[in-house]
Amino acid sequence: MxxxxxxxxxxxxxxxxxxxxxxxxxxxxxxxxxxxxxxFDGDIDMDVDTDVDFDARANLDVQDISNTEVxxxxxxxxxxxxxxxxxxxxxxxxxxxxxxxxxxxxxxxxxxxxxxxxxxxxxxxxxxxxxxxxxxxxxxxxxxxxxxxxxxxxxTNFNNKGEVALEFLGREGVLQSAISGDRLTTLEIKIQSDPIKVMVQSKNGLPISANTPVTIVNQVKNKQIYIIQPLNH
Structure with missing residues (x-):
């Protein structure tokens, strides 16, 4: 020994x-x-097609539990x-x-x-x-x-607190990075004061500038990618 x-x-x-x-x-x-x-808190902004199976919580948060199937x-x-x-x-x-x-x-x-x-x-x-x-x-x-x-x-189906995945549709947040087309980035939303980051994409590929309040309006079929649009659009 x-x-x-x-x-x-x-x-x-x-x-x-x-x-x-x-x-x-x-x-x-x-x-x-x-x-x-x-x-190691941080985001990974990627220009990829939506047929890649990225998890909604694919970022570098230490506590984030995700399932990025790439x-x-x-x-x-x-x-x-x-x-x-x-x-x-x-x-x-x-x-x-x-x-x-x-x-x-x-x-x-x-x-x-x-x-x-x-x-x-x-x-x-x-x-x-x-x-x-x-x-x-x-x-x-x-x-x-x-x-x-x-x-x-x-x-696969757990969030950063080890709970069953939550419903994100209708949640609001402030976009930190400008997106357009097929570009993906992360959006931080809060559920009961618990910050959670999800992968998002602009609705119809329309450009959305940084610091814009947005809302989640849909989800890409069979993927943990969410569609957003400006709040009160």
Whole structure:
């Protein structure tokens, strides 16, 4: 046990050990206190066709529970419309599931692979060990993608508080980003003072400028994408 501890706090493994410990503390705090620690709050605005199955809550809110079903071929076909970071997030399930959920799995596998590699080669205390540190990133991402994929079905019909999906039609909010045509963006609405973000698209593709009060008037069939129009239109 002492040898394992020494390896974990070695010069190569210490950064991941500290990060993993911080994530464990994060989950303990959010579980026991319900604190909404939105370290990675942000939106992903995408120009995509509506035949892509994006979940209504596809953004980077830590507490958002979503089910962004983006097939590999769809992402590859639209690589010209999505930047590298967006493709990366989609492909490795950092958008299709709560960000911190996927991120925790990734760090856990990265730490485990680095620990195993440096332990077997006894390189945890020298520069050679950093080859395992950086070389384990891609394998950890691939394992994370495989392990987290089954959880998408579990999270499909739940919102950010773990409740059954709510009715969004008729809800109002203020659009933060201008949209038109097939462009998608997120809209924050409040239900019983609980902020929830949904993916939205302009009705009939009409342009809507930023900071415009809007209302949700419809939903794309079989998709978690909602149609909006200016309030009092």
């Amino acid at each position: 002492k040898e394992l501890f020494d390896i974990a706090i070695s010069i190569v493994n210490l950064p991941l050990t500290v990060l993993l410990g911080a994530l464990v503390l994060y989950w303990i705090l959010t579980t026991l206190t319900g604190l909404d620690l939105d370290f 097939k590999k071929e769809e992402v590859l076909r639209r690589r010209g419309k999505l930047n590298f970071f967006q493709v990366f997030l989609l492909y490795f399930n950092f958008v299709g599931l709560p960000f911190m959920f996927t991120f925790t799995f990734f760090v856990l596998f990265w730490w485990a692979l680095t620990m195993a590699g440096t332990s077997i080669t006894h390189s945890y205390a020298n520069d050679f060990g950093f080859l395992f540190f950086f070389g384990s990133i891609l394998p950890a991402l691939l394992i994370t993608k495989i392990v987290t994929k089954p959880f998408k079905r579990f999270f």
